[in-house]
Amino acid sequence: MPIPDPENLALLDAFGPHRAYERDRAQAPGAPADTHLVKTHCCFCGQQCGIQLAVRDNAVVGFEPWYDFPFNKGKLCPKGIKRYLQNQHPDRLVHAYAKDASAPEGFRALPYAAAIARVASEIERIQTQHGADAFAVLTGASLTTEKAYLMGKFAHMTLRTANIDYNGRLCMVSAGAGNKKAFGVDRAANPWDDILGAEVLLIAGANIAECAPITTDYVWQARERGARIIVVDPRLTPLARTADLFLPVKPGRDVALFNGILHLMIENDWLDRAFIDEHTVGFEALAEHVAEWTPARTAEVTGIAEPLIRQAAAMWGQARTSFLMHARGIEHHSHGVQNVLGAINLVLASGRIGREFCGYATITGQGNGQGGREHGQKCDQLPGGRDLGDPEHRAYIADVWGMRPDELPQPGVDAYEIFRKVERDEVRGLLSICFNPVVSLPDNNFIRAMLDKLEFYVAIDFFMNETARYADVVLPGSLHEEDEGTVTQTEGRVIKINKAVDCPGEARQDWIIIQDIARALGRERGLTFANPEAIFDELRVASRGGLCDYSGITYDKIERQYGVFWPCPDTDPDGEPCPDHPGTPRLFEPGSWNSVARGAGPFYFADGKARFNVARYAPPTEVVDDAFPIILTTGRVVSQFLSGAQTRRIGPLVDHQPEPRVEIHPRLAERFGIAHDDWVRVSSRRGECTLQANVVRTIRPDTVFIPYHWAGRKSVNQLTISAQDPISKIPEFKVCAVKLEKATAPAYRADLEPQQ
Numbered sequence: 001m002p003i004p005d006p007e008n009l010a011l012l013d014a015f016g017p018h019r020a021y022e023r024d025r026a027q028a029p030g031a032p033a034d035t036h037l038v039k040t041h042c043c044f045c046g047q048q049c050g051i052q053l054a055v056r057d058n059a060v061v062g063f064e065p066w067y068d069f070p071f072n073k074g075k076l077c078p079k080g081i082k083r084y085l086q087n088q089h090p091d092r093l094v095h096a097y098a099k100d101a102s103a104p105e106g107f108r109a110l111p112y113a114a115a116i117a118r119v120a121s122e123i124e125r126i127q128t129q130h131g132a133d134a135f136a137v138l139t140g141a142s143l144t145t146e147k148a149y150l151m152g153k154f155a156h157m158t159l160r161t162a163n164i165d166y167n168g169r170l171c172m173v174s175a176g177a178g179n180k181k182a183f184g185v186d187r188a189a190n191p192w193d194d195i196l197g198a199e200v201l202l203i204a205g206a207n208i209a210e211c212a213p214i215t216t217d218y219v220w221q222a223r224e225r226g227a228r229i230i231v232v233d234p235r236l237t238p239l240a241r242t243a244d245l246f247l248p249v250k251p252g253r254d255v256a257l258f259n260g261i262l263h264l265m266i267e268n269d270w271l272d273r274a275f276i277d278e279h280t281v282g283f284e285a286l287a288e289h290v291a292e293w294t295p296a297r298t299a300e301v302t303g304i305a306e307p308l309i310r311q312a313a314a315m316w317g318q319a320r321t322s323f324l325m326h327a328r329g330i331e332h333h334s335h336g337v338q339n340v341l342g343a344i345n346l347v348l349a350s351g352r353i354g355r356e357f358c359g360y361a362t363i364t365g366q367g368n369g370q371g372g373r374e375h376g377q378k379c380d381q382l383p384g385g386r387d388l389g390d391p392e393h394r395a396y397i398a399d400v401w402g403m404r405p406d407e408l409p410q411p412g413v414d415a416y417e418i419f420r421k422v423e424r425d426e427v428r429g430l431l432s433i434c435f436n437p438v439v440s441l442p443d444n445n446f447i448r449a450m451l452d453k454l455e456f457y458v459a460i461d462f463f464m465n466e467t468a469r470y471a472d473v474v475l476p477g478s479l480h481e482e483d484e485g486t487v488t489q490t491e492g493r494v495i496k497i498n499k500a501v502d503c504p505g506e507a508r509q510d511w512i513i514i515q516d517i518a519r520a521l522g523r524e525r526g527l528t529f530a531n532p533e534a535i536f537d538e539l540r541v542a543s544r545g546g547l548c549d550y551s552g553i554t555y556d557k558i559e560r561q562y563g564v565f566w567p568c569p570d571t572d573p574d575g576e577p578c579p580d581h582p583g584t585p586r587l588f589e590p591g592s593w594n595s596v597a598r599g600a601g602p603f604y605f606a607d608g609k610a611r612f613n614v615a616r617y618a619p620p621t622e623v624v625d626d627a628f629p630i631i632l633t634t635g636r637v638v639s640q641f642l643s644g645a646q647t648r649r650i651g652p653l654v655d656h657q658p659e660p661r662v663e664i665h666p667r668l669a670e671r672f673g674i675a676h677d678d679w680v681r682v683s684s685r686r687g688e689c690t691l692q693a694n695v696v697r698t699i700r701p702d703t704v705f706i707p708y709h710w711a712g713r714k715s716v717n718q719l720t721i722s723a724q725d726p727i728s729k730i731p732e733f734k735v736c737a738v739k740l741e742k743a744t745a746p747a748y749r750a751d752l753e754p755q756q
């Protein structure tokens with residue numbers, strides 16, 4: 001099979017709209033009777049919509065809505081509707097490949113067993129010559145929780161390397177760190193049904209209509225019941241267009257806004273004093289800090305007019321019920337954790353959490369954005385949300401894994417730092433699974449150079465993504481529909497992915513590949529699971545008593561209840577078995593599992609109280625100047641997903657928005673003589689790319705926006721900055737400084753030569 005070129009649009013024609021429509025209605029009246037339906041979930045975002053895949057002859061040929069699944073009740077977004085087209089795709093890897101400069105495509109197929117043997121011998125060589133930590137592992141939160149657990153065990157127990165981290169480092173870590181500081185735990189505080197009766201919804205840095213499409217429906221239902229909506233975003237997003245109040249914040253300044261709103265809440269006594277006294281600590285220090293955030297200063301820093309700030313404070317401050325949601329817009333910053341803490345302070349000061357229609361959540365991103373950050377594939381983590389640096393936690397997991405605690409590595413470094421370690425020769429070998437760093441990491445020219453420098457790199461994927469093209473060996477992993485396992489969706493509900501079809505050719509389920517590598521290394525102890533359920537059963541034990549307690553969750557319970565919210569322990573506080581524990585939809589309810597277990601309040605600290613944290617404002621790492629006078633912010637469009645490795649291969653989704661464009665306000669465009677559709681060169685201190693202009697009134701005139709789903713010369717991550725939050729280590733994807741120039745169509749567009 002030829003190695004598919006991701007930029008070869010001709011391939012996409014095969015899966016163009018016409019054929020797609022023919023296949024959509026596989027289960028319609030008149031469809032062949034040998035088609036059966038498999039209830040599972042969409043493979044893309046953290047909403048994890050229920051869907052039924054239509055299967056015929058071991059191929060996914062279409063879908064039907066799954067009306068009974070309570071979260072989305074049959075609804076799907078454009079990506080969910082077309083997700084079935086990735087099955088049977090001509091680009092699907094069905095062999096292992098080895099790099100071979102003499103082969104026409106740069107790779108040659110090799111037998112699976114030979115590929116595994118090569119990977120094992122290179123791991124052995126590098127670890128023997130340079131130490132265990134010289135081999136690093138990068139993983140992803142699109143993996144099931146079973147696979148995430150297995151990857152942590154593979155790195156920490158089998159390879160004994162400290163250097164494992166995951167792509168959630170680019171996604172959920174600011175939210176996670178902020179939530180742990182404030183609540184002691186990191187999960188949506190409420191199920192989405194609590195959105196429905198909220199009087200005020202505050203949505204900050206979340207393009208809900210495009211990125212959490214099913215949540216839009218909850219927001220609309222709330223509005224039908226009279227909810228008022230406040231949106232904070234530098235762009236007038238589709239949802240913001242329908243909002244009651246839109247605050248067009250200057251990128252990177254949200255914490256100033258939150259501090260300014262709290263200042264007004266204090267001034268007007270729009271506080272829940274009883275809640276603050278009984279359930280929190282730290283309010284006085286915070287109140288002192290926000291005293292300086294007068295409306296005038298807040299307006300100056302945030303670029304939002306003072307009356308709007310006052311209106312927001314009045315709406316939020318006086319509501320009786322509310323729900324605050326945020327996503328990457330406030331989190332992708334070098335002070336992302338401070339932004340999150342600022343948002344949580346508003347919730348705690350209002351006392352509106354842990355009750356019906358009083359909620360807070362960070363919207364998760366990847367399919368398993370929640371479960372993927374709980375069970376040990378983060379550089380400082382062990383299963384159950386335990387800490388790799390904590391002696392008690394190490395002892396517990398070492399016992400489950402049958403090893404000595406001192407044999408476990410100490411915490412390693414974040415995903416970006418792993419590449420800096422390559423530069424310093426501290427990491428020489430890399431295994432990646434479910435991650436496409438060439439497209440998704442900031443300042444990706446550096447990443448390309450580091451991939452070139454590695455002595456050995458193996459990628460496990462079902463498509464030859466842009467990073468895998470740098471690999472010495474590529475192993476053909478499994479598509480979502482080719483395996484079973486659990487994921488935890490945005491509300492904290494653990495759900496079950498069901499297998500619809502077998503892996504084609506020499507492709508294998510990811511967990512089998514990992515176990516095969518361990519066996520070839522002669523280190524298979526602890527990695528001999530027979531199936532995903534066996535992995536899950538061990539994970540239940542490993543998570544028991546941890547923050548993310550899954551011990552009472554079984555595959556069977558998930559199916560019966562349409563998902564189970566963790567924590568769901570299998571033993572009650574008196575030590576009695578509680579096999580029927582239903583799980584915990586609302587995390588901080590008085591009388592909830594945690595407060596009963598601790599005999600204290602509902603928050604996850606010894607005293608049961610939540611923490612106010614002083615949230616400090618600092619400007620973004622790179623501010624505009626004469627040379628680079630415009631702010632660049634980046635994000636998503638509805639029809640594409642992440643690095644685009646999957647969705648750029650689905651014709652109807654490509655048709656929806658074939659190319660990235662620069663969103664630019666007419667006033668700014670005019671300054672540079674740029675008209676709609678004109679080519680614009682956008683350059684930063686790190687790189688440049690030339691794209692067409694999308695002149696729109698829906699963005700601040702000092703900011704341009706580029707979606708990041710494209711590769712090579714269309715990748716906005718050539719421009720972004722690798723500055724990171726000091727606590728969470730999330731990159732500052734949402735702010736850097738650029739300049740704009742009117743340009744002509746770049747030459748590569750004319751001949752469509754391969755990228756990268």
Ligand SMILES: Nc1nc2c(c(=O)[nH]1)N[C@H]1C(S)=C(S)[C@@H](COP(=O)(O)OP(=O)(O)OC[C@H]3O[C@@H](n4cnc5c(=O)[nH]c(N)nc54)[C@H](O)[C@@H]3O)O[C@H]1N2
Pocket residue numbers: 045046171204205206207208210211212232233234235237249250251252253254327328329330364365366633634635636637638639640641642643705734
């Ligand atoms: N269609 C689609 N859906 C997706 C994904 C996808 O790739 N495509 N990815 C999934 C994943 S992994 C994730 S993480 C989520 C991300 O979901 P979101 O965070 O909602 O998406 P983004 O587009 O990254 O950013 C959201 C908004 O932040 C705004 N923003 C930029 N800078 C700032 C700022 O400084 N302050 C504020 N308040 N807002 C700012 C942008 O204008 C944008 O509208 O989406 C998930 N869903």
Ligand SMILES: Nc1nc2c(c(=O)[nH]1)N[C@H]1C(S)=C(S)[C@@H](COP(=O)(O)OP(=O)(O)OC[C@H]3O[C@@H](n4cnc5c(=O)[nH]c(N)nc54)[C@H](O)[C@@H]3O)O[C@H]1N2
Pocket residue numbers: 140142143144167168170171172328332365366433434435436437439440441442460461462463465477478479480510634635636641642643644645646708716717720733
């Ligand atoms: N400029 C800019 N950059 C960003 C962002 C931004 O807003 N702006 N957002 C960031 C965010 S929030 C995220 S989450 C990251 C995401 O960045 P990445 O995680 O790098 O993006 P993905 O496209 O998910 O890449 C995952 C790869 O895993 C493969 N894959 C998916 N599922 C499986 C599986 O089950 N098994 C195996 N073996 N492979 C699988 C896919 O084919 C794909 O090649 O990007 C980040 N980068």
Ligand code: SF4
Pocket residue numbers: 042043044045046047048049075076077078079080081212213214
């Ligand atoms: S991409 Fe997200 S919102 Fe769209 S169908 Fe899939 S899970 Fe649902």
Ligand SMILES: [Mo]
Pocket residue numbers: 170171172365366
């Ligand atoms: Mo993400």
